Amino acid sequence: MTHSPAGTETLLPGRGRRAGRKPTIHDVAEAAGVSKSAVSLAIRNQRGVSEATREHILNIAQELGYRSNVWARSLVQGRTGLIGILLQDLGNSYHRDVTAGVEDAAVENDLRLVIGHGRRDAKRLQAELDSLLALGVEGVVIVSSWVPPQYLEKIGKRVPVVVVGRLPEPVSGIDTVANRDEIGARQAVEHLIELGHTRIAHLTGSARPAAMHRRGAFSELMRRLLPGVDPQVEGPEQLEAAIRYLVFQIQEEKGAPTAVFTQNDRVAADLVGASLDAGLRLPEQLSIVGYDNSSVCRMLRPQLTSVDQPRSRMGQMALEMLSERITGRTEDKHVTIAPNLVVRESTAPPRS
Amino acid sequence: MTHSPAGTETLLPGRGRRAGRKPTIHDVAEAAGVSKSAVSLAIRNQRGVSEATREHILNIAQELGYRSNVWARSLVQGRTGLIGILLQDLGNSYHRDVTAGVEDAAVENDLRLVIGHGRRDAKRLQAELDSLLALGVEGVVIVSSWVPPQYLEKIGKRVPVVVVGRLPEPVSGIDTVANRDEIGARQAVEHLIELGHTRIAHLTGSARPAAMHRRGAFSELMRRLLPGVDPQVEGPEQLEAAIRYLVFQIQEEKGAPTAVFTQNDRVAADLVGASLDAGLRLPEQLSIVGYDNSSVCRMLRPQLTSVDQPRSRMGQMALEMLSERITGRTEDKHVTIAPNLVVRESTAPPRS
DNA sequence: ACATTGTTGTGGAACGTTCCACAACTGTTT
DNA sequence: AAACAGTTGTGGAACGTTCCACAACAATGT
Incomplete structure (x- = not known):
């Protein structure tokens, strides 16, 4: 298994194939009876060898199971x-x-x-x-x-x-x-306003750039599209607590939000879960919009409206x-x- | 930007650092006034150089922004x-x-x-x-x-x-x-039997090895643990249709399954969705066990019982x-x- | 004084490839 | 016949590293 068959041994000056080592361009050259340069040209499909010899070399290479060494190649090519x-x-x-x-x-x-x-x-x-x-x-x-x-x-x-x-x-x-988070946010908010919502909240669980952009765009939009209505912007701190409080508000208080635009589908899924656990009927009592259009959207009930990114x-x-x-x-x-x-x-x- | 400052040019026999090229071990050696071998030893933390020179070399290397070339290294090391x-x-x-x-x-x-x-x-x-x-x-x-x-x-x-x-x-x-799919399947089935279920179905959406093992183990177990009860094993063909039929059975027929062991959480999620859409109350009318303990388990309502793999x-x-x-x-x-x-x-x- | 041993360092030969200058042919044009 | 051009092929020098045999020197023991 580890010995190369005696028949392939050779006594030519350039040492023959070492048993157990991967074949190199030299081995192929030797076996094909050409120079290593010719082999190099053949395997890279460059001109400089005739069609006949190229085919011959390629056959030998195939037979030997030769694969060019990426490391050596990129060492010399510099890329x-x-x-x-x-x-x-x-x-x-x-x-x-x-x-x-x-x-x-x-x-x-x-x-x-x-x-x-x-x-x-x-x-x-x-x-x-x-x-x-x-x-x-x-x-x-x-x-x-x-x-x-x-x-x-x-x-x-x-x-x-x-x-x-x-x-x-x-x-x-x-x-x-x-x-463009601000466009996604606008689509979500406009959709909710078209449905007739005026008390819209935003729920975010992170202070990272994308989240902050969505949040900023939301506040801005609310100011512009529903002037006079105090834009409700929740968290980012203690998302879980914010969700609990929001659900509590909706159950108990007049004037609570009727719709929530969330930072992403994960947050939306948590909100859906908490709402259902509290006995809210969705979407009648609360509309929810996610962000990401991930695979969970279709798994949840109700299935999640969400902003899709290309x-x-x-x-x-x-x-x-x-x-x-x-x-x-x-x-x-x-x-x-x-x-x-x-x-x-x-x-x-x-x-x- | 692409020129190296004139001050660093050198006229020593081994050509100086080429502008714009990454520094090599030679450059470091030259700058430190030692041989490339010494640098090689120093950066690999091998013995053969004194502590003082090692530190000196490492400083120079740092200064030049030298990083060893993985390709060359593995070319010579063969790994x-x-x-x-x-x-x-x-x-x-x-x-x-x-x-x-x-x-x-x-x-x-x-x-x-x-x-x-x-x-x-x-x-x-x-x-x-x-x-x-x-x-x-x-x-x-x-x-x-x-x-x-x-x-x-x-x-x-x-x-x-x-x-x-x-x-x-x-x-x-x-x-x-x-x-060990057969153990996971057993845990699921035993859990359902302990709860009092006797009519248990299996739902699978694939014929690939893991799925087939779970299915095989399920059939085997049902034969052994609930002899006389016809083990219900659904599809793999047309998963969606199988789910619809299963839900229909539960709504309409006496003797329909009261519990389902699914091939994985994805299938379980689909079943949960279809059941809820059909107006079934979960888990009262149907118990469902998933496989994988993925993140969706905690997003669904009811939250999904599932087999966790380490x-x-x-x-x-x-x-x-x-x-x-x-x-x-x-x-x-x-x-x-x-x-x-x-x-x-x-x-x-x-x-x- | 002379071996012996250890430490610190060196220069050259690999590693497997591509690139380059040039050689050996074969035709074709002057 | 000489000059030129094109095709096919060659051997040696890179590329940036590690490995190896050996040198120079110091310290130690006889």
Whole structure:
């Protein structure tokens, strides 16, 4: 098993194939009776060898199970063809869809994707990013708002970077592609107003950029569209308590909100659960709008009305921008994409 | 921006640092006034240089922003320190948790993880696997039952492989670590019987190995524990139709099942939705048990009773087995881990 | 005085590939 | 016949590292 058959041994000056080692370009060259250069040309499909010899070489290579060594190749070429994508959290449909978009565009551009996994932990995220850079990626797509801006700026100087999502503050030297949260928020609020709601609350469980944008847009809209009505904006602190209080209000008080625009589907799902536990009838007593249009929307009852982001498109854009950077663009570029509302069962006119 | 400041230029025989290029070990050596070998020893923390010179070298390296080139290193060492993990589907909490386990064990064993993403597509899965091998991984963890056995066997000859999950048929040369579906099924069925159920159905939406094991174990158990009762086993064909029919039965017929053990949480969620849509009261009219203990369990109402698999533990085991293989073990090894039931609101005694 | 041993350091040869300058042919044009 | 151009192929020098054999020197024992 570990010995190579005696028949393939050779006594030529360049040592024969070592037993148990992977075949190299030399082995193929020797077996085919040509130079290593010829083999190199043949496997890369470059001109410089005749059609006949190319075929011959390819056959031998196939037979020997030869596979070119990426490391040696990129060592001499000075490029790896690798690009990294840093995810905050696998197991999140948003990230999966963005990744799928990046992947599709990557094969298009003849780049290979290496996934880094940060696991909602800033320390780990940075370690993972370092590790990607050590691997020699030529660019990085970051799908996370957990990377500190000053670190981001440092990375941006070493390698092209595109961030998918909002940044807490602008960072020079890197590109971004983001969902236009203010448009998503507007669609949600306008939908609720059209249904006849006037007392609308917002529920958020985070102070990160995307959440803050949705929240800001919500307040702004309420001020403009329903002047005189005090815009109810809950939390971010103690989401659970905020939900309990909100449900309590709706059960007990006149003038309580009749609709809630939530920061994302997770928060919406918690609110749906708490409402049902408290015996509220949905959507009659409370309309709920989520954000993300994740797979849970269709699992819940009532099925969740939610704002959909064109995730895989965002991923595609991100990779295209990265590839532009790699091939020379130097000025920063920021793209935003409009989301759109998917109406399901969790929104209805308020009880008159 | 692209010029290096004139002051750093040098005329020593070994050409000075090239503008715009990343610094190499030579550059550091030159700047520190030592040989490249000394630098190599210093950065790898090996003995052979005095503490004083090591510190000096490390300072210079830091200053120059030197980072060792992984490609060159692994070219000469003949090993990459990379191991691949092939996922069927990012954005799935099961895969995320297994991956987390593998990752933790990987840093432990000083290996770096490269994630490959198959996207529920056998063709793509294989391409991804090839790409991992081309990258030079020293072993592969496969979390997917979509890879054909004969292909698996071929891969197993090239590189150590551990499969997390069930295989449709045994494959020699590769290891597996699996959840003991028959134990999970038993816990679910015994729980339902204890509650007083006798008419129990099984609902499955797939013919893949894990699903078939759960189904087989279910039938077997019902035969043994409730002899005389005809074990109801639904589909896999047309899951949606099966769900509709099941719900119809429960509404209309005496002798319909009072409890359902489902293949996984997704199927359970669909069943919960359809039941509620049909006006059934849960869990009074129907008890439901899921499998996977995913995050949706706590989002649904009633909250879902489900079988939990020790996922990250499975990932850990997988990597440890892989690492054993890499360092020499040749005989196959198959490990199974017992799951356990998490009882929530979706199971209750049947109406008497 | 001479071995012996240990520490600190060196320069050259790998590793497997691509790139480059050039050689050996075969035609074609002057 | 000489000059030129095109095709096919070659061997050696990179690429940035680690590994290895050995050198220089100091400390120790006989």
